[in-house]
Amino acid sequence: VTVAELATQPTSSPSQISLVDLLDRLLGTGVVLAGDITISLAGVDLVQVRLRALITSVRADLDRTAGTPDGETSR
Amino acid sequence: MADTGSYLYAVTRRAVDADLSGSRGLRDEPLRVVQHAGLAAVVSTVGLEEFGEEGLAIHLEDLAWLEEVARAHDAVVSATAALGPTAPLRLATICLNDDAVRERLDLLHVPLKRALDRVEGRREWSVKAFAPLPMAAEVPLDSHLPAEGSLGAGAAYLMRRKAEQAQRERAGEVAANLADELHAALSAPAAASRRLTPQDPRLSGLVGTMILNGAYLVDEADGSAFVEEAQRLSMTHPDARLDIRGPWPPYSFVTLAEP
Numbered sequence: 203v204t205v206a207e208l209a210t211q212p213t214s215s216p217s218q219i220s221l222v223d224l225l226d227r228l229l230g231t232g233v234v235l236a237g238d239i240t241i242s243l244a245g246v247d248l249v250q251v252r253l254r255a256l257i258t259s260v261r262a263d264l265d266r267t268a269g270t271p272d273g274e275t276s277r
Numbered sequence: 278m279a280d281t282g283s284y285l286y287a288v289t290r291r292a293v294d295a296d297l298s299g300s301r302g303l304r305d306e307p308l309r310v311v312q313h314a315g316l317a318a319v320v321s322t323v324g325l326e327e328f329g330e331e332g333l334a335i336h337l338e339d340l341a342w343l344e345e346v347a348r349a350h351d352a353v354v355s356a357t358a359a360l361g362p363t364a365p366l367r368l369a370t371i372c373l374n375d376d377a378v379r380e381r382l383d384l385l386h387v388p389l390k391r392a393l394d395r396v397e398g399r400r401e402w403s404v405k406a407f408a409p410l411p412m413a414a415e416v417p418l419d420s421h422l423p424a425e426g427s428l429g430a431g432a433a434y435l436m437r438r439k440a441e442q443a444q445r446e447r448a449g450e451v452a453a454n455l456a457d458e459l460h461a462a463l464s465a466p467a468a469a470s471r472r473l474t475p476q477d478p479r480l481s482g483l484v485g486t487m488i489l490n491g492a493y494l495v496d497e498a499d500g501s502a503f504v505e506e507a508q509r510l511s512m513t514h515p516d517a518r519l520d521i522r523g524p525w526p527p528y529s530f531v532t533l534a535e536p
Contacts, residue, residue, distance in 0.1 A: 219525055223403060224347050226473055226490070227528035228368035 282371045283378050284323040286353040287526075288316055288364045288389055300356040303349045313379040314386040319357050320378060328371050337369075351526075358526035362397035364389060365528050392531045399468055400500065400524035402493045404507050405476075406459050407485030407518040408452045455517055456489040462510055466503055467493040471529050485518060492529035500524055 284303060302308045302321025311318045326332055336342045347368060354365040372378045382389070464470035475487035495503045504521060511519040 217522070217524060219351065219522070221344055221347065222476055223522065224351055225343070225368075226476065227492075227525075228347055228350060228365075 280325050281322050282325050282328060282373055283311070283320040283375050284328060285366045285370045285372065285378065286319045286321075286350055287357045287366055288318050288382070288393070289357055289361055290315065290393055291317055291361065296360050297353075297356055300353055302353060303346060308353065309375075311375045311378045311382070313382040316382045316386055316389055318378050318382060319353060320372075320375070321353075323371065325371075328369065333369055354526050354528075362393040363526055364392045364396065364531040365526055395469070396494065396527040396530055398497050399494050399527060399530075400497055401527045401529055402467075402495050402500070402503055402507075402521065402523035403525070404459075404463055404489070404491045404493065404522075405487055405520040406456060406489035406491075407520070408455065408488045408516070452486070452488045455514070459489055459510060459514065459517065459519075460491050463491055463493055463503075463507060466499060466506055467495050469494040469530055473529065488517070494527055494530045495524070497524075 286302070286308075297308050297310070297319065300308055303323055304327075306321040306323070308319055308321050311320055327336065336346075350368055354363065357363045358365075372381065460470065460472060471492045473490040473492055475490045478484070478487070493503065500523075507519060507521045511517075
């Protein structure tokens with residue numbers, strides 16, 4: 203799965219979770235255990251940074267594959 | 278051992294070593310189960326160069342890395358969830374070693390057991406609703422404009438802005454009421470429900486304004502009835518488009534209070 207597919211293609215089956223839905227859940231919810239080393243994503247600030255980075259990446263990839271059908275070329 | 282840690286995927290109730298033998302952890306490391314206080318944490322060893330604080334800070338900015346890790350994490354959570362009630366951990370939860378994992382299980386065993394009770398025999402469904410109507414004022418506002426010359430350009434501009442704002446507020450109110458109604462109807466047959474933040478259309482790739490990003494915890498036996506209810510809502514609300522996904526592990530329903 204490429205970034206272009208993430209943004210342009212629905213998942214093939216309803217039970218297959220899309221990356222966006224997965225990150226929604228893996229970054230925003232789930233059990234929080236304070237680890238000895240780092241709980242990298244417990245802080246809201248960090249999640250926002252990540253999602254901003256994600257948006258930037260998606261846009262860059264879309265720009266790059268613009269004009270090609272469904273991001274097929276990047277596979 | 279200073280350069281490795283234990284990456285946690287999920288907590289469940291019983292030892293599942295044998296059942297998980299078909300699955301591998303991140304970087305193809307074998308999975309193992311750390312048991313304590315009637316709980317079992319599914320973990321694998323990760324290198325701290327990659328998964329330590331500094332490594333994570335760099336790698337989390339890398340979408341390809343993030344996707345690979347998220348998919349691997351999800352695969353282990355799903356394999357565990359197929360075997361019994363499972364509390365998935367947040368992405369990149371890493372302890373120094375297995376003793377530290379046991380300490381966490383000890384510290385949190387009461388809320389963890391409560392979370393496992395809550396999700397037992399249940400799966401998560403996602404229903405998103407999209408409003409086709411434009412949220413911004415796109416209807417011509419010419420009728421609100423004063424006749425040319427009757428007012429100064431500044432006053433006309435202000436009136437126009439005010440009318441646009443009122444229209445946006447009305448559209449927003451309609452969408453919010455619709456989202457509330459849909460969420461209430463979907464929550465009724467569910468054991469629990471949550472509203473997640475609506476996704477940015479650039480990320481979801483889905484068209485329209487997402488007015489509802491709902492997560493619903495549904496008894497396994499009621500899955501098809503839940504989908505039918507969502508489809509019925511879709512028919513009775515042609516003004517909203519629904520996207521129904523699932524069933525997934527109960528990611529949205531295991532959040533513990535911060536320890």
